[in-house]
Amino acid sequence: MSLEPPTYLSSLQNNIRARPIPWEGAVRAGNITDEHLKKIKAVDKVRKEQRVHTIEADLAAYSSLLAGGAQSKSVLESAARRTDIVQYILVLAADLIQDVPSLADALVSHPDPYKPFLPFLQQSNNAEDPIPLLTSTFLTALVSHSLVASSKPAPRDEDALPKLYHYLSTLTNNQDSGLQDIGVQAFSELLRKKVSREIFWNQRKETLSPLIETLRAAAGVKDNASIAASSTRGIEPGLAGGVGLQLLYRVLLVVWQLTFEGELIGDDLQEDYEIIQLYTQLLRLSPKEKTTRLLLATLYNLLSSNRTTLLPVATFVRLPALLTNISGRHLTDPDLLEDLQSLTSMLEEYTKTQTTFDEYAAELQSGHLRWSPPHKNPTFWKDNARRILDESNGALPKKLAEIISKSWDNDKQVLAIACNDVGQLVKELPERRNQLERLGLKARVMELMADKDESVRWESLKAVGEWLRYTFDR
Numbered sequence: 283m284s285l286e287p288p289t290y291l292s293s294l295q296n297n298i299r300a301r302p303i304p305w306e307g308a309v310r311a312g313n314i315t316d317e318h319l320k321k322i323k324a325v326d327k328v329r330k331e332q333r334v335h336t337i338e339a340d341l342a343a344y345s346s347l348l349a350g351g352a353q354s355k356s357v358l359e360s361a362a363r364r365t366d367i368v369q370y371i372l373v374l375a376a377d378l379i380q381d382v383p384s385l386a387d388a389l390v391s392h393p394d395p396y397k398p399f400l401p402f403l404q405q406s407n408n409a410e411d412p413i414p415l416l417t418s419t420f421l422t423a424l425v426s427h428s429l430v431a432s433s434k435p436a437p438r439d440e441d442a443l444p445k446l447y448h449y450l451s452t453l454t455n456n457q458d459s460g461l462q463d464i465g466v467q468a469f470s471e472l473l474r475k476k477v478s479r480e481i482f483w484n485q486r487k488e489t490l491s492p493l494i495e496t497l498r499a500a501a502g503v504k505d506n507a508s509i510a511a512s513s514t515r516g517i518e519p520g521l522a523g524g525v526g527l528q529l530l531y532r533v534l535l536v537v538w539q540l541t542f543e544g545e546l547i548g549d550d551l552q553e554d555y556e557i558i559q560l561y562t563q564l565l566r567l568s569p570k571e572k573t574t575r576l577l578l579a580t581l582y583n584l585l586s587s588n589r590t591t592l593l594p595v596a597t598f599v600r601l602p603a604l605l606t607n608i609s610g611r612h613l614t615d616p617d618l619l620e621d622l623q624s625l626t627s628m629l630e631e632y633t634k635t636q637t638t639f640d641e642y643a644a645e646l647q648s649g650h651l652r653w654s655p656p657h658k659n660p661t662f663w664k665d666n667a668r669r670i671l672d673e674s675n676g677a678l679p680k681k682l683a684e685i686i687s688k689s690w691d692n693d694k695q696v697l698a699i700a701c702n703d704v705g706q707l708v709k710e711l712p713e714r715r716n717q718l719e720r721l722g723l724k725a726r727v728m729e730l731m732a733d734k735d736e737s738v739r740w741e742s743l744k745a746v747g748e749w750l751r752y753t754f755d756r
Contacts, residue, residue: 288467290460291419294412298373303366313364318357321347326374330381337382345388348375349395356398365413368402372416379423390428396421396442403449409456415464418449422468425478435477443472443481451488454496459529466493466532473539482540483547486554490540493533494555500525501563527570534576541580544587556649557584558595565604574608575618582621585628593632594644602629639666643673646681651699658702667710671717679707683721686730694735701727701738705745715749724749 305322308314314322321343325333337344348371350356361367379386389395402417409415425446428439446468453465469489472478482489498504540547551557561581568574581601585592596602605626613619636644642656656662670678686700704723708715718724727749730742 288463295373313361341388349392358398376420386427426471429475454492469536479543538576538580541583544583548584548588562599571615578621595648598644598648651696663706698737698741701741701745705748708748
């Protein structure tokens with residue numbers, strides 16, 4: 283799972299490493315102390331072996347240099363007004379904990395290791411400002427180390443992660459693909475433990491939503507409605523929405539890591555982002571085995587931990603048929619083949635037990651309707667209307683109310699079908715009209731009689747007609 287550092291970041295760091303710093307002048311000006319300078323010179327621009335030996339011989343002093351001590355400020359706190367020194371120290375600090383893991387251990391044992399660094403995340407609103415960018419790079423490495431080093435969630439990490447995620451989200455929201463790349467890789471490095479995944483999920487409007495937009499762009503769709511109506515033409519995701527293959531892979535990696543909390547996030551992922559439809563579409567278009575592997579692994583995590591709610595959706599969007607198609611490709615990745623087989627078996631087992639009612643319920647749960655056979659079948663409604671209203675404490679009519687409440691500007695057919703279903707329920711169970719009215723279905727159907735789309739007006743008129751017929755019969 284190790285990835286090459288983003289080119290933009292490597293170039294910036296190399297540029298800063300090469301800059302001459304007037305250290306003695308900084309000491310005379312009181313920006314840093316003599317002790318700071320001795321420690322810096324002992325490890326700066328030396329061979330890695332010498333750096334490791336020097337630091338390991340005095341871990342407490344180097345921990346104090348970066349994080350501060352009981353009687354001394356950290357070098358960053360002392361030099362806070364010297365932009366050149368701050369940038370240099372941030373790059374050096376990242377190098378030191380990478381070269382000397384024992385220094386990272388010493389820092390995470392410090393009472394408050396992130397204190398000198400966190401304020402720099404908020405130094406500027408300019409995404410290209412080097413200081414918050416370099417700060418996030420150092421903190422990502424150190425927090426990631428802390429997460430792995432501790433068996434229990436540490437308060438220091440729970441405090442730092444929301445602030446770090448907030449800054450990284452400004453990168454993933456940026457139009458610059460280089461900055462996006464830095465933010466996405468940092469997310470991936472941090473999502474190693476349950477606590478960091480849960481905090482990421484709690485901030486999903488700023489952390490996850492931009493990543494989903496990237497995936498939608500790769501799939502050639504703009505929103506949930508267009509996912510369901512999207513074409514199955516085989517294009518390379520890199521050509522859709524300008525999403526490069528490397529960025530696509532890294533975003534898929536982050537979502538896959540997040541789905542290790544599948545039970546916690548699965549239903550909301552589907553509710554908010556129609557993740558099953560989106561991933562099914564991406565699977566159709568996946569240009570490489572490495573992206574196909576992540577798509578299948580993510581789907582497996584979600585479906586296996588949310589079988590009741592998500593397997594019906596996967597069946598409705600024809601994922602089983604797509605998996606059969608993928609099985610016919612010449613695939614070699616063993617992890618991919620294992621997940622493909624596991625997914626196929628899970629869906630085959632599920633579909634063997636399905637009835638027409640289950641198919642209709644799955645369609646409703648998917649959040650998108652099409653003119654499938656049950657909608658126009660009088661026998662289906664006679665046999666199943668009561669079950670539709672009663673199943674799971676009325677979950678299906680609530681879902682129907684949710685669907686019909688949306689505008690569906692890109693797919694008006696959905697509103698026409700929903701009006702048809704409401705009319706069928708009233709026709710078969712007129713005594714249950716109050717239940718439907720309480721959900722707002724009557725008011726919405728009447729509102730749709732004025733819709734611009736002819737098919738919506740016709741189906742809503744028929745549904746209102748059923749309501750009026752039984753009103754007059756009373």
